Amino acid sequence: MRRLINQRPGRGGALMLSMMPFILVVCAYLYYSHARLLENPGDKLLPAPATIAATMHQYAFEEDERSGERLLWSDTGASLQRLLTALAISAVAGLSLGLAIGVIPYLRVTIAPFVAAVSLIPPLAMLPILFIVAGLGESAKITLIIIGVAPVIVRDLAMRTAELPNEQIIKAQTLGASTWQLVIRVVLPQMWPRLIDALRLVLGSAWLFLIAAEAIASTEGLGYRIFLVRRYLAMDVILPYVAWITLLAFTMDWLLRLLRTKAFRWAGIGA
Amino acid sequence: MTQVTIKHLWKEFGSQVVLENLNLHVDDHEFVTIVGASGCGKTTFLKMLLGIEYPSRGSFLIDGEPLPSEPGPDRGIVFQRYSLFPHLTVLNNLLLGLELHESRILGRLFGARRRRAFDKARELLEAVGLQASADKYPAQLSGGMQQRLSIAQSVICEPKILLLDEPFGALDPGITSDMHTLILKLWNMNKMTIFMVTHDLQESFALGTRVLVFDKVRVDPQAPEAFGATITFNIPLKGHRSAA
Numbered sequence: 125m126r127r128l129i130n131q132r133p134g135r136g137g138a139l140m141l142s143m144m145p146f147i148l149v150v151c152a153y154l155y156y157s158h159a160r161l162l163e164n165p166g167d168k169l170l171p172a173p174a175t176i177a178a179t180m181h182q183y184a185f186e187e188d189e190r191s192g193e194r195l196l197w198s199d200t201g202a203s204l205q206r207l208l209t210a211l212a213i214s215a216v217a218g219l220s221l222g223l224a225i226g227v228i229p230y231l232r233v234t235i236a237p238f239v240a241a242v243s244l245i246p247p248l249a250m251l252p253i254l255f256i257v258a259g260l261g262e263s264a265k266i267t268l269i270i271i272g273v274a275p276v277i278v279r280d281l282a283m284r285t286a287e288l289p290n291e292q293i294i295k296a297q298t299l300g301a302s303t304w305q306l307v308i309r310v311v312l313p314q315m316w317p318r319l320i321d322a323l324r325l326v327l328g329s330a331w332l333f334l335i336a337a338e339a340i341a342s343t344e345g346l347g348y349r350i351f352l353v354r355r356y357l358a359m360d361v362i363l364p365y366v367a368w369i370t371l372l373a374f375t376m377d378w379l380l381r382l383l384r385t386k387a388f389r390w391a392g393i394g395a
Numbered sequence: 396m397t398q399v400t401i402k403h404l405w406k407e408f409g410s411q412v413v414l415e416n417l418n419l420h421v422d423d424h425e426f427v428t429i430v431g432a433s434g435c436g437k438t439t440f441l442k443m444l445l446g447i448e449y450p451s452r453g454s455f456l457i458d459g460e461p462l463p464s465e466p467g468p469d470r471g472i473v474f475q476r477y478s479l480f481p482h483l484t485v486l487n488n489l490l491l492g493l494e495l496h497e498s499r500i501l502g503r504l505f506g507a508r509r510r511r512a513f514d515k516a517r518e519l520l521e522a523v524g525l526q527a528s529a530d531k532y533p534a535q536l537s538g539g540m541q542q543r544l545s546i547a548q549s550v551i552c553e554p555k556i557l558l559l560d561e562p563f564g565a566l567d568p569g570i571t572s573d574m575h576t577l578i579l580k581l582w583n584m585n586k587m588t589i590f591m592v593t594h595d596l597q598e599s600f601a602l603g604t605r606v607l608v609f610d611k612v613r614v615d616p617q618a619p620e621a622f623g624a625t626i627t628f629n630i631p632l633k634g635h636r637s638a639a
Binding site for chain 1: 447548
């Protein structure tokens with residue numbers, strides 16, 4: 125008998141084992157939902173799959189009476205637009221400030237302590253200030269995500285930049301590189317995959333801030349919807365919405381990972 | 396023409412004396428090898444030539460000019476490792492030097508200028524025997540191939556001075572003699588002056604036209620940092636150049 129640490133499942137076995145927790149959760153849900161509905165057909169806590177399907181069909185394919193929109197898609201569109209705008213701005217800020225801090229000593233001593241301080245402000249504590257200053261519109265929600273996410277990316281990329289072997293930086297100078305050339309030919313190309321890693325790491329908190337902002341002040345969006353229907357205990361909306369948000373987050377993570385391996389092949393080789 | 400002249404050079408870190416009273420004259424197209432025990436300032440000396448450490452006292456002149464205060468294209472460097480650019484293929488690692496020289500803003504060449512640079516890089520790639528690996532990334536090369544590429548990268552812009560910091564220290568002994576042949580070939584092709592730090596005495600005599608031995612002349616057991624190393628032997632080797 126080999127040691128436990130040396131026993132590995134085959135491909136099919138691995139797939140089956142990885143699916144098992146998901147199947148277990150679904151089975152447990154079905155069982156308890158069925159049991160509760162037997163006892164009280166009006167129970168709202170664990171709606172039957174058929175109820176969920178009917179509700180989602182209505183959300184996805186039928187126009188809402190009041191707004192005339194298909195709610196699932198309009199909510200998804202509004203949320204994704206906020207999230208992606210905020211992530212794009214954070215990525216640009218993170219890349220430029222992170223590189224500046226990592227490469228140029230004068231900028232490092234000027235900016236780095238400030239960024240470190242800003243990154244420690246709890247973003248949700250800033251939310252009232254944002255609503256007062258920027259109003260209840262899109263910019264407050266996008267700014268909240270940026271405040272929560274950008275400092276993390278800045279600090280991460282500054283560290284990754286500083287981690288580049290000094291030999292590389294000196295070598296580039298002996299090849300005649302100016303500061304600018306060093307940045308665009310040596311440092312920046314090596315930071316793209318690091319930026320993707322950083323984005324993947326902050327994706328979770330970006331969603332957190334998005335939903336928090338939408339819950340408090342919004343008229344559409346995934347977070348707005350689940351907090352709205354909470355008043356009616358509409359678990360048949362909340363549960364599929366949460367699953368949908370999870371799927372969206374998972375897909376974004378997967379796409380970023382795919383981009384990293386396809387576009388930056390060198391980063392996957394060796395160390 | 397490149398002449399390096401050093402007079403009464405001292406290097407101190409706080410109260411610790413690293414180098415004391417160095418005097419040296421090196422002519423054009425010499426191959427200077429530097430040996431000595433570890434911690435006796437060989438690498439500090441090389442770093443001063445490179446422009447990342449500065450003399451505390453004394454004069455350090457290249458062609459009568461004081462040493463520049465930062466690394467520049469007139470002085471190439473080959474480190475023991477880590478000096479290749481992992482995101483560029485072998486060929487692009489070589490091209491980089493030419494591109495940086497000719498394109499100040501984009502750092503990239505296009506069209507006919509790119510083809511010219513391309514040809515030059517190809518030629519050098521062949522000279523160091525890496526033409527078959529042109530499209531690989533550095534991480535896919537063996538240690539010996541990485542060092543050959545690193546040397547080629549340093550000489551493509553034809554520096555006046557080439558600095559080698561234990562370049563073969565991390566390689567298998569079997570590869571080292573190939574590397575010696577290569578470095579002598581490039582040294583003769585480019586007519587540059589080479590300074591090479593090594594811990595291998597045999598290597599220093601096999602390659603150098605001048606061997607410098609760094610050592611401490613005075614030692615105070617109560618205060619080991621009080622005295623620094625200096626050049627204890629400066630051995631010119633005659634008639635070696637033609638052998639290469």
